[in-house]
Amino acid sequence: MGQRLSDYRLFLREFRQTFHSTGAILPSGRRLARRLASKVGSGDVGQKVLEVGSGTGAVTAEIIARLGPDDRLDLVELNERFAKVLGDRLRQDPSWLRVADRVRVLQMPVEELDEACRYDVVVSGLPLNNFSCQVVQKILSQFHRLATQGASLSFFEYVAIRKAKALCSKPQERRRLAGIESLLQRELDSWEVDRDCVLANVPPAWVHHLRLPGEVAGAEKHEPRDQTPSRSTSPGS
Template sequence: MGKWFSEYRVFWQEFRQTFHTTGAVLPSGRRLSRALARQVGRDERPRRILEVGPGTGAVTAEIIPRLGPEDRLDLVELNERFAEILRQRLNEDEKWQRVANRVRVMQLPVEQLPLSEKYECIVSGLPLNNFSCEFVQQVLDHFHSLASEGCTLSFFEYVAIRNFKAMVSSRDERKRLQGIDQILRQELARWEFQRKIVLANVPPAWVHHLRFAAPLPCSDEYPVVQPAVC
């Protein structure tokens, strides 16, 4: 209980100090974390997995049990305090210790991750709705460059968050949110194969699963693919 409270306290402190890159008041809930980790361990071949913005490791804790014996996991975390918590968990948490020799914690912006690194699975916790349109596009382009053929990308966004923000925002902020909405709609229309709504999270969230393979025809609308409720 003390350890749980300590991590939540750190998350809250970092949210207050670095809202732009933290984006959430609390770590992802258990059901949201499970939904984000869903594509890890879907086959038996060795895979390289990348988690971007793991925070204090809520989603990481769901990824680790899904790792195969030859899988490798890279955790890219910009926040210094979060990165230190991740390293501490690898040293002290019994479940994490079992895979510690196959897990790397890298404290750097994801856009600086070398393109020589290629992954079969990417899980992102980045608060895309906090960023500029240009940076959102840059991050998505970098994900494509890091992806091997057939790589999956899983990320989430809170339900109706852009619509809610637009109602209480300035004209420039609404323009930014509309631009992000357009970028994500195009990306999802082209690559998304599954999405789920996680109602048992605060706040409720959509989880999107994309696969970077042969592109689908572009559309201005979200495809309705395998809807589900977690």
């Protein structure tokens, strides 16, 4: 309870001070966190798991609960205050301590993560709607580069958030949101295998699960499947 209260306080402060990168007023609720972590521990033994944008560790705790004895976990978090909370929990929280020798906290933007790292499961909490289209494209390409063949990528977006934002935005902002919409829709049309609607979250959220092709050595870049006609707009938009 004490941990949760201090997480809430820190989140609220970071939401005010670094809204652009924090993107949420509160940490994810437990149901959303469980859906985001649901692909961890469901594949082969010895999985490499990456969580991007771990914040105060709401989703991390669910990932850790599913981590097998040979699995490894990297947490990539931009914000140094959040990264410190994660490091402290690894040293102090008994359920985190159990796996601490297999978990790394990397305080950096995911765009700068060494491309030689490869992961079987990627879980993202990034607030993509706050970024420019170029940054979203860069992050999506980075996810593909970091993925092993058939890796899963799970990420969430709040239900109807882009449409709601666009309604009260100026034309330039509407264009940015439409650009993000089409980038994400292309990913979903190409690689989505499953999705969950989490109504019991504030606000309600869609969790998308994608299976990524992974990058073949020497190949120039991933190409999403060409689908015509394309699927209708994401329910998360």
